[in-house]
Structures are given as C-alpha cells and as structure tokens.
Amino acid sequence: MVSKKDIKLISSLKQKKFRFLNKSFVVEGKKSISEFLDSKFELIKLFSIDCSFFADVNRQVEVNIEELKKISFFNSPDDHLAIFKIPNQKSINETRLIVALESIRDPGNLGTIIRTCEWFGVNDIICSNDSVDCFNPKVVQSAMGSLSRISINYLDLNSYLKNTKLNLTGMTLNGDSLYTNKSSFEKGILIFGNEANGISDKLLSVLNQNLTIPRSINSDFPESLNLSISVGIVLGEIKRKI
Amino acid sequence: MVSKKDIKLISSLKQKKFRFLNKSFVVEGKKSISEFLDSKFELIKLFSIDCSFFADVNRQVEVNIEELKKISFFNSPDDHLAIFKIPNQKSINETRLIVALESIRDPGNLGTIIRTCEWFGVNDIICSNDSVDCFNPKVVQSAMGSLSRISINYLDLNSYLKNTKLNLTGMTLNGDSLYTNKSSFEKGILIFGNEANGISDKLLSVLNQNLTIPRSINSDFPESLNLSISVGIVLGEIKRKI
CATH class of the missing domain: 3.40.1280.10 (SPOUT methyltransferase, trefoil knot domain)
Structure with a gap:
C-alpha cells in the first residue's frame, strides 16, 4: 500500500529543490530500475505491481495499478516505481575524453x-x-x-x-x-x-x-x-x- | 479578435483526424511562420499580438495575449500563431539520397x-x-x-x-x-x-x-x-x- 506520506514525497521529487533536500530521485520501469540496482545505487523504496519480479529486493511495497497511477509521473505507468538515493559526485577521470x-x-x-x-x-x-x-x-x-x-x-x-x-x-x-x-x-x-x-x-x-x-x-x-x-x-x- | 469558431478549429488541429478533415495545421512563433510563408505554404489565417510584424500579410487578425493563450498549444505562447494549408504530397526525387x-x-x-x-x-x-x-x-x-x-x-x-x-x-x-x-x-x-x-x-x-x-x-x-x-x-x- 502507498501511504499519503509516500505520495507527497514522490510528487515533491518532480522538483529539483525537493530532490536535493531529500537526496532522492525517482526511476520508473523495471528495465531502468534493474540497471540502477545493478549499478549499486542505494534503493530507498520500491513500489511494485508484482513483488516477485524483484524477489530479492527488500524495502519493497506491493501496490495496485490505481495506487501506481497516483504516484507515477507517466500517463501510462510501467509496473514498478523506485526511489533511489542521489549519490555523491564522483571524481572526474581526466585521462579519458x-x-x-x-x-x-x-x-x-x-x-x-x-x-x-x-x-x-x-x-x-x-x-x-x-x-x-x-x-x-x-x-x-x-x-x-x-x-x-x-x-x-x-x-x-x-x-x-x-x-x-x-x-x-x-x-x-x-x-x-x-x-x-x-x-x-x-x-x-x-x-x-x-x-x-x-x-x-x-x-x-x-x-x-x-x-x-x-x-x-x-x-x-x-x-x-x-x-x-x-x-x-x-x-x-x-x-x-x- | 478570436472567434469561438477559431478557438474550436485550432483546438481540433491538435488531432490528426481534424488536421486531415480541415487540410490545415498550426505553426507558432514568428521565425517558423516566416519560413512557412517564404516557402509558399498557403496561409489560412494569422493571429498576431502585433500585426505590424507581418505587415504585408492579409488574412491577419490582431489578438491580445489572453486570446493568444487560449489558442496556443504552448504554455508560453510566442507572439504569433498561424493556420496553414496542408500541401499535396510532392513527387519523390529518386536521383538523390x-x-x-x-x-x-x-x-x-x-x-x-x-x-x-x-x-x-x-x-x-x-x-x-x-x-x-x-x-x-x-x-x-x-x-x-x-x-x-x-x-x-x-x-x-x-x-x-x-x-x-x-x-x-x-x-x-x-x-x-x-x-x-x-x-x-x-x-x-x-x-x-x-x-x-x-x-x-x-x-x-x-x-x-x-x-x-x-x-x-x-x-x-x-x-x-x-x-x-x-x-x-x-x-x-x-x-x-x-
């Protein structure tokens, strides 16, 4: 289930100011979410139509399609929406283009x-x-x-x-x-x-x-x-x- | 002044079906409109905040910013909006890429x-x-x-x-x-x-x-x-x- 607090937080993350205050951003769609998980981005919370897809992921909440529509930034939401932590800036590799x-x-x-x-x-x-x-x-x-x-x-x-x-x-x-x-x-x-x-x-x-x-x-x-x-x-x- | 009929027509031209029924489409912004005029596209009607910019163009209607906002597809409309006729398809030049x-x-x-x-x-x-x-x-x-x-x-x-x-x-x-x-x-x-x-x-x-x-x-x-x-x-x- 999606809480009112979740809805408010996710909606605020459309804006840069709140992304930086919360050090968080939203990723939608299972393919992109998989790639962020594989790249060791820190997951804050995952909202899924079907939790079995990311079966080994903790911090996961099962939602129905109506709930997903409420939090998604898309008109036709994909089956998953994740909040990830914004990482610290990395050093710049000056040996490459x-x-x-x-x-x-x-x-x-x-x-x-x-x-x-x-x-x-x-x-x-x-x-x-x-x-x-x-x-x-x-x-x-x-x-x-x-x-x-x-x-x-x-x-x-x-x-x-x-x-x-x-x-x-x-x-x-x-x-x-x-x-x-x-x-x-x-x-x-x-x-x-x-x-x-x-x-x-x-x-x-x-x-x-x-x-x-x-x-x-x-x-x-x-x-x-x-x-x-x-x-x-x-x-x-x-x-x-x- | 923009008539109710104009508003209805322009709004319908967001949809392909009505563009083809009316053989018309919308161009916004003075730069783009100038280029369509220079390319001999047939102008149906031009709505301008300032008619002096396209001084030699007939079929022009002076509008105020509130009227322009009503007909524009943009959040921040440019000063001009034009309806042009959709031209017939041209023959394909097969001698070039x-x-x-x-x-x-x-x-x-x-x-x-x-x-x-x-x-x-x-x-x-x-x-x-x-x-x-x-x-x-x-x-x-x-x-x-x-x-x-x-x-x-x-x-x-x-x-x-x-x-x-x-x-x-x-x-x-x-x-x-x-x-x-x-x-x-x-x-x-x-x-x-x-x-x-x-x-x-x-x-x-x-x-x-x-x-x-x-x-x-x-x-x-x-x-x-x-x-x-x-x-x-x-x-x-x-x-x-x-």
Missing part, C-alpha cells in the same frame, strides 16, 4: 546525450551549475538506464576549464570543419553550449580550438543542429578514428 | 530528423503510413521551420521498397560497421526502423545491406541509440565522404 555541457536546458537532450555518451564509451560528463538537473524525471526517462553508469558532475565550468591543462575543443557554428581539421580532439574536453545561444563568450575565450559540423552547401537553413544530434555526430567521428 | 522511416512514433524524433536532414542536404523523407504525422504540433515545433522546405511523403513503405531499383541500406543493430564497410550508401534509400523495435522483418527481407553504428567495445549498454541520433550520425558519415 570528457563531454562538457554549458547551460543545457532541455531534459530530453541531456538524457539522450547521457545515452549517446555511454554508447561511445564516454564515462564523464561535466555540466555548468545552471544546467538542467540529471535527476529530473525526463532526463532519467530519456537516458534509459545509462544514467546509472555515467558519471555526471555539476561545477563552475568556467573556473574548471580555466584551470585545467587538458585540450579544450568547443563545438561552434564558425569553427574548422570537424571532418577536415588535423588537430586532435579525441582526448581532453569537448564543450557544447546552450541550445539557443551556444557556448558563452566567457568560455569561448579559454578554448584551444573551435570545430563545426559542416552543413550542406546548398542552404542557409536550418540555423543549427539539435544539441544532442551534434554530440552524437562528434562522438561518432571520434569513434571512427580510433 | 532518401531517408525512409518505418513506424516512427515520437514526434520530437521526427521533427529533429527533419531538421537534421535539411542540415545535411537530404530533401526527401518517406514514412510508412503508420508513422507519426509530420503536421503534429510537436513535430512542427521540433523541426523548427525545416518542415517548410523538406518533402515528406507517407506511403506503403513495404510496397515502395519492394518495387524500387534503388540501393536499400537499413540501419540495424547487427549489420556491418558504418565506418569500415566499403559498399556505397550515399545514394539510394537509407532505412531506419521504429524506436522500440527497429526495422520489421518484412522490410529487412528487401534490403540490400544492413549497417550498424559500432558501440564502444567495453560495454553491453545501452541497447540502442536514440533514433534521431542514429540518423544524425549516418548522415554525418555520408557528408564527410562527399
């Missing part, structure tokens, strides 16, 4: 970027402090389990990039062609800017190089690519080289 | 794919009849004006692919590597399957080749890439070759 995101706003974009990073073997994402929270329910949903395995750090991006000795490559609309430039960008930090405004002038000034995904020569449109598409194309280009 | 989508469901994915196709100079998208409608408001929004310039045809995809002599390349999870295969896929038709199930067995049987975007060797996760990301990576790979 890092993806940096400045002021990313769209949770669907961040989720897709997390999934795409995992596909291409990138383990570290760093986000400016004003970026969308990676435990936002829409990020959790679109990252599809990859969030349980990728390390994401929120930090003062400007200060971090200013003080690192790593190679800094920014994706902009007026850099050298991603395909023909000869410089290396397989190591260091790849920086992507905000969906509407790109990389800020402040960050641009600390980059070692700017690269661009070239557009078809026959058109002035569209003005830009979707942010997560850009991340996919650049990581694909790195993957083909190594 | 075509992107085919089977049973695509997510409107955000389709919009992003339209925008990405335009970036890389692909002018023709063909969709199986059961795919999400390209005049769905979320597609219009995420395609960001590119929908006004890309030709999209809905058809019996199975029958079309069976009867064409064009080279058919499908993106699957177990094909040859996109990066190392030597066969050509810059011309003909590139086929992408449904978000959850990929390309159906029926369509797989008519393809000339299957290609895969290789995953990092260190993991079995994630199971797949987001559909629109895959389209971006494959079109980027073609772009780098030509």
